[in-house]
Amino acid sequence: MDELDLLKKDWNKEKEESKLSAKDIYPMLLKKSSSIVKTLFYISIAELIFWTLVNVLPFFLSETYRTQLDHVYTNKTILALLNFFSYAVILLFIYLLYKSYKSISVTDNAKKLMESIIKTRKITKYYVLYNLVVAFLAMVVGLYFGIQQNPDISNKLAQAGSTETFIIYASIVSFTAIFIVLLWLFYRLIYGLLLKRLNRNYKELKKLEF
Numbered sequence: 001m002d003e004l005d006l007l008k009k010d011w012n013k014e015k016e017e018s019k020l021s022a023k024d025i026y027p028m029l030l031k032k033s034s035s036i037v038k039t040l041f042y043i044s045i046a047e048l049i050f051w052t053l054v055n056v057l058p059f060f061l062s063e064t065y066r067t068q069l070d071h072v073y074t075n076k077t078i079l080a081l082l083n084f085f086s087y088a089v090i091l092l093f094i095y096l097l098y099k100s101y102k103s104i105s106v107t108d109n110a111k112k113l114m115e116s117i118i119k120t121r122k123i124t125k126y127y128v129l130y131n132l133v134v135a136f137l138a139m140v141v142g143l144y145f146g147i148q149q150n151p152d153i154s155n156k157l158a159q160a161g162s163t164e165t166f167i168i169y170a171s172i173v174s175f176t177a178i179f180i181v182l183l184w185l186f187y188r189l190i191y192g193l194l195l196k197r198l199n200r201n202y203k204e205l206k207k208l209e210f
Contacts, residue, residue, distance in 0.1 A: 032201055040191065055083075093127045096123050110205050113205060124191050128184075132187070135180060143176070
C-alpha cells in the first residue's frame, strides 16, 4: 500500500470518528438545551407568583397603599384591564416556553433543535423588552397621576420655585431610571445567563455534521 492509500485510509478514519463524535455530542446538546428551557419555564412561573404577591399583598395589607392606588387609578375598569393584559402576556410567555420545552424534548433533528433554540431566544428577549417598556410606562403614568390626584403634592409643586420644581422632577426621573436599570440587570442576570448557554449550544450544533 503506497503513501497515498495510507493517507486516504487515515482521512476516512478521521472522518468516521468525527461523525461518531457528532452523534455522541448531539444528545448532550439536546439534553442541555432542554434543561435550560425547562429552567426558563420554572423561572417564568416563579416570576408570575412573585409579581402577583407584590401586587396583591400590599393591596390587602395596607390601607395607605389602597388609598394611593385610588388616587392614581380613579377608573377601576382601566386598572382591571391593565392587570388582565399584563397577566395575559405573562401567561402567554409561560405557555410559549412550555411549548418550546416540549418541542426540544422530542426533537431528533439538529436543524429543528437549532430552530427551537432561536425561537426560544426571541420569545425571551421580546418578553424582557416588553416588561421593561411596561414597567417604565407604568411608573411614569403612575407618578404623573399620583401627583395630579394628590392635592398636597399638587399644591407644593404649584408653590415651588423653578429650581425646586426641577429638583423634584429630576429626582422622579432618576428614581424611574434606577428602577428600570435594576430591573434590566435582574433580567440580564436571570434570563441572560441562560440565553448565553443556549447560544453556545446553538453554535456547537452548527459545527456538527450529520
